[in-house]
Amino acid sequence: MRNGTLNILIGGEAGQGLVTIGQLQSRILVRSGYSILSTQSYMSRIRGGHNSFSIRVGPDGVLAPEEMIDLLVALDSTTVELHRKELSPKGVIIADEQFELTGDHLLEVPYSKLGKRKQMNVAAVGVMNSLLGLEQAVAAQTIDQFFGRKDPKVQEDNRQALEKSLEWAKTIENKTLKLAPVTAREKMLMLSGNECLALGALAAGLKFYSFYPMTPTTGIGQTLAALAKTAGIIVEQGEDEIAALNMALGASFAGAPSMVATSGGGFALMVEAVSLAGMTETPIVIVVGQRPAPATGLPTRTEQADLEFVLHAGHGEFPRAVFAPGTVEDCFFIPGRALALAEKYQSPIFILTDQFVADSYRSVKPFDLKDLTPVRPGADENAITQPYRRYALTESGVSPRLLPGMSKHLVVADSDEHTEDGHLTEDLSARKQMVEKRLRKLEGMRREVIPPEFIGNPDPELLLVCWGSTKGSALEAAGDLRTGGRRMGVLHFTQVWPLVQEQFLGLLEKAGQAVCVESNAQGQFARLIRRETGFEIKRQIHRYDGLPITPEFILRELKESR
Amino acid sequence: MSTLESFGEYETAWCPGCGNFKLLEAVKQGLVQAGLEPRQVLFVSGIGQAAKAPHYLNANVFNGLHGRALPVATGAKLANPELIVIAESGDGCIYGEGGNHFLAAVRRNIDITVLVHNNQVYALTKGQASPTSDQGFVTKAQPEGVLEAPFNPVEVAVAMQAGFVARGFVGKPEHLAGLIQQAIAHKGFSLIDVLQNCVSFNKVNTLAWYRDHSYLLPETHDPRDGGAAIKVAREWGDKIPLGIIFRNDRPSFVERASHSVNLAKTAGQVDKTVLNAIMDTYS
Ligand SMILES: Cc1ncc(C[n+]2csc(CCOP(=O)(O)OP(=O)(O)O)c2C)c(N)n1
Ligand SMILES: [Mg+2]
Numbered sequence: 001m002r003n004g005t006l007n008i009l010i011g012g013e014a015g016q017g018l019v020t021i022g023q024l025q026s027r028i029l030v031r032s033g034y035s036i037l038s039t040q041s042y043m044s045r046i047r048g049g050h051n052s053f054s055i056r057v058g059p060d061g062v063l064a065p066e067e068m069i070d071l072l073v074a075l076d077s078t079t080v081e082l083h084r085k086e087l088s089p090k091g092v093i094i095a096d097e098q099f100e101l102t103g104d105h106l107l108e109v110p111y112s113k114l115g116k117r118k119q120m121n122v123a124a125v126g127v128m129n130s131l132l133g134l135e136q137a138v139a140a141q142t143i144d145q146f147f148g149r150k151d152p153k154v155q156e157d158n159r160q161a162l163e164k165s166l167e168w169a170k171t172i173e174n175k176t177l178k179l180a181p182v183t184a185r186e187k188m189l190m191l192s193g194n195e196c197l198a199l200g201a202l203a204a205g206l207k208f209y210s211f212y213p214m215t216p217t218t219g220i221g222q223t224l225a226a227l228a229k230t231a232g233i234i235v236e237q238g239e240d241e242i243a244a245l246n247m248a249l250g251a252s253f254a255g256a257p258s259m260v261a262t263s264g265g266g267f268a269l270m271v272e273a274v275s276l277a278g279m280t281e282t283p284i285v286i287v288v289g290q291r292p293a294p295a296t297g298l299p300t301r302t303e304q305a306d307l308e309f310v311l312h313a314g315h316g317e318f319p320r321a322v323f324a325p326g327t328v329e330d331c332f333f334i335p336g337r338a339l340a341l342a343e344k345y346q347s348p349i350f351i352l353t354d355q356f357v358a359d360s361y362r363s364v365k366p367f368d369l370k371d372l373t374p375v376r377p378g379a380d381e382n383a384i385t386q387p388y389r390r391y392a393l394t395e396s397g398v399s400p401r402l403l404p405g406m407s408k409h410l411v412v413a414d415s416d417e418h419t420e421d422g423h424l425t426e427d428l429s430a431r432k433q434m435v436e437k438r439l440r441k442l443e444g445m446r447r448e449v450i451p452p453e454f455i456g457n458p459d460p461e462l463l464l465v466c467w468g469s470t471k472g473s474a475l476e477a478a479g480d481l482r483t484g485g486r487r488m489g490v491l492h493f494t495q496v497w498p499l500v501q502e503q504f505l506g507l508l509e510k511a512g513q514a515v516c517v518e519s520n521a522q523g524q525f526a527r528l529i530r531r532e533t534g535f536e537i538k539r540q541i542h543r544y545d546g547l548p549i550t551p552e553f554i555l556r557e558l559k560e561s562r
Numbered sequence: 563m564s565t566l567e568s569f570g571e572y573e574t575a576w577c578p579g580c581g582n583f584k585l586l587e588a589v590k591q592g593l594v595q596a597g598l599e600p601r602q603v604l605f606v607s608g609i610g611q612a613a614k615a616p617h618y619l620n621a622n623v624f625n626g627l628h629g630r631a632l633p634v635a636t637g638a639k640l641a642n643p644e645l646i647v648i649a650e651s652g653d654g655c656i657y658g659e660g661g662n663h664f665l666a667a668v669r670r671n672i673d674i675t676v677l678v679h680n681n682q683v684y685a686l687t688k689g690q691a692s693p694t695s696d697q698g699f700v701t702k703a704q705p706e707g708v709l710e711a712p713f714n715p716v717e718v719a720v721a722m723q724a725g726f727v728a729r730g731f732v733g734k735p736e737h738l739a740g741l742i743q744q745a746i747a748h749k750g751f752s753l754i755d756v757l758q759n760c761v762s763f764n765k766v767n768t769l770a771w772y773r774d775h776s777y778l779l780p781e782t783h784d785p786r787d788g789g790a791a792i793k794v795a796r797e798w799g800d801k802i803p804l805g806i807i808f809r810n811d812r813p814s815f816v817e818r819a820s821h822s823v824n825l826a827k828t829a830g831q832v833d834k835t836v837l838n839a840i841m842d843t844y845s
Contacts, residue, residue, distance in 0.1 A: 031845075189844040199841065205832050207825040208641055227840060229821045232828060234640050239666035243633040246626065250606065250637025253624050254645065255826030258637075276627050366841060369834050376830035403826055404604045404622035404638070405645045412623040415609070423617050424625065 012075025022053030115161030126165030204336030205374025278318025301546030397440030460489030592742025629659025689763030725750030
């Protein structure tokens with residue numbers, strides 16, 4: 001019950017439908033006007049094990065996940081055993097009366113009397129809605145839509161289960177977790193980070209997407225695949241990640257704005273082709289959704305330990321940019337920025353996410369699509385000086401990129417070192433000029449860096465430095481400490497490469513103490529800042545147990561280490 | 563109309579007497595016979611002596627990584643189906659480093675032509691065994707001779723029901739040009755495995771050896787007869803068949819897809835009404 005919010009955790013075995021309950025309940029809350037953040041914690045298996053779906057909900061913007069549970073919806077008795085200790089003083093456990101549990105906080109539900117076995121999901125949602133004091137019409141309508149209207153019998157069963165559970169819930173005594181009312185009920189969308197990346201890319205003019213399935217980015221491909229026909233794009237599953245990236249480079253070379261997504265292990269297979277993009281100067285956006293490694297690691301958990309990998313991936317020297325979305329909104333707008341930058345500088349551009357931001361659902365205001373301009377590949381044929389040279393040496397380093405078959409000119413691209421017209425060469429002075437030409441593009445990219453966002457007291461005694469998905473937790477932790485009377489600041493990086501020190505070094509130097517907060521064991525971002533600026537962020541908070549950094553985690557660490 | 567001159571004449575990095583020269587001439591001849599202009603054609607190659615070939619004629623070229631010509635070719639064809647896409651590389655590149663892509667491309671039946679310079683050796687790296695080297699072939703890297711059984715690309719392609727499977731020989735350039743023309747015309751995946759001598763690193767399978775050990779398939783061979791084709795495909799050693807070994811007309815990847823678009827031509831366009839409707843489904 002931190003900062004006016006409630007935290008719901010639905011727990012059970014894989015295959016019990018807890019994701020259905022979680023998504024359904026999340027949607028009902030969003031449609032009722034609440035702000036949510038839903039996170040999933042699941043084991044890498046299809047049946048059994050212990051999985052959970054948490055929904056943190058409040059009337060205003062929910063920034064981060066919370067550890068303490070107010071409402072525990074247990075689909076099996078293990079869930080109660082595992083999570084009882086996390087229950088808040090006023091917390092409630094909703095469990096099947098057949099579990100025959102003992103102890104405090106229990107609300108035992110006679111599910112067998114409320115509907116058929118299949119309708120237990122709906123009954124659980126009904127009971128939850130009563131406790132939270134939500135309007136029943138929203139729940140009824142959402143359930144109808146969620147399960148589709150195909151089968152009138154199922155629809156009727158669902159309706160009855162909902163009615164019976166609401167009726168039964170009227171008998172509940174001494175237990176309420178009423179949500180604070182919302183001031184205005186605006187239309188909101190409920191989106192995961194992966195869905196936002198997919199939709200944001202579509203909105204920005206993505207035309208080709210290839211992938212090889214790997215958690216936590218599979219959802220991007222599946223979202224795009226479902227929309228491919230409607231949106232007129234092509235989505236193709238490669239035979240491996242090597243194929244996925246090479247295919248996307250072929251498509252991009254031919255004129256389709258292209259993107260791929262994977263996770264660390266799959267990205268390792270793509271690395272040679274990253275360098276190919278650098279050499280052939282082919283635009284490409286590469287999403288790397290981080291999960292704990294090395295090797296297969298913890299496939300379904302979260303981490304931020306591939307920053308150094310992505311920064312250095314690919315043999316040789318060539319420019320790149322790396323974005324790290326901090327919110328679900330960022331996940332919508334960054335693909336457009338990345339596609340545009342990839343096209344403009346004909347370079348590989350990275351979006352570094354993680355399982356936490358990829359899989360968590362949030363309520364977001366509908367995006368304004370009016371001002372979005374889709375990326376337009378290739379240069380204007382009429383502006384070409386004869387003869388056409390794909391890799392003409394220019395001041396900016398950017399050469400005119402024509403598309404094969406789309407003009408009267410022939411386009412030649414080469415992974416070998418090449419002459420201006422794209423043919424392989426071993427002329428060493430040409431080599432030197434090409435290296436310098438490619439690296440000149442970095443100057444332009446530096447001028448377009450998104451500056452880090454500073455939020456807080458202008459003269460902070462404590463400055464939390466973070467990047468990517470840890471933004472919300474850092475902000476909430478800083479807010480709590482500010483309430484306690486401390487001068488707090490948060491410095492968040494949405495773009496982690498290139499770093500332009502004029503944008504932030506002064507803030508680091510001015511702060512009483514800077515603390516770098518990141519989900520890895522070695523402080524990779526702090527190390528990067530030191531390498532680039534010489535500034536050492538001495539105090540660091542690291543989390544690498546596979547769980548997302550929460551505000552409570554930051555507060556505990558700040559108390560312990562001084 | 564294009565002529566041989568349209569495709570130009572370049573200096574090469576090949577050894578005098580290399581089979582690649584005849585192969586290059588046959589490619590130009592095949593393109594002329596197919597009535598194609600340089601700008602309609604995209605060559606995608608990998609790395610090796612063979613993979614340099616597209617640099618020696620006029621066309622669009624993407625010379626990518628060792629082993630990765632096929633996925634690049636696939637992506638380009640999917641993006642712009644109007645391009646005539648030809649993947650051209652060596653036996654090591656296509657069957658070795660890129661083996662998985664070879665299988666996938668056959669399965670996709672993507673409408674590209676794959677031209678493999680098969681000299682049964684890694685030439686650019688100076689003479690190690692390739693997947694098609696015969697057993698016992700001695701190299702500096704295999705001093706006791708190759709122990710593995712050779713990969714028979716033609717047999718594998720026939721077994722996987724590839725759309726068009728043929729074998730050519732640089733000693734019969736006109737025949738080879740005809741195969742190239744027909745492979746380009748075929749709607750779907752086409753493989754031409756080309757026997758090519760390497761004067762520097764394969765002293766066993768020489769031009770004379772290939773000539774003595776190969777034969778032109780007779781008119782009586784029906785490439786649409788799968789049973790006959792697989793038997794012919796297995797032939798190697800004393801009797802290596804040349805010609806169209808197998809073909810079928812199963813629909814290509816693009817024909818099977820529920821929607822087809824030219825992404826290169828629709829790039830830059832986003833229908834905001836459609837997009838808004840999509841966004842609304844998330845409310
Ligand atoms: C990833 C990678 N591995 C190895 C090499 C080295 N290499 C270059 S060409 C080649 C073999 C070429 O053989 P083939 O494809 O048969 O072509 P050929 O030279 O015989 O025409 C190898 C191993 C490379 N360039 N890239
Ligand atoms: Mg070879």
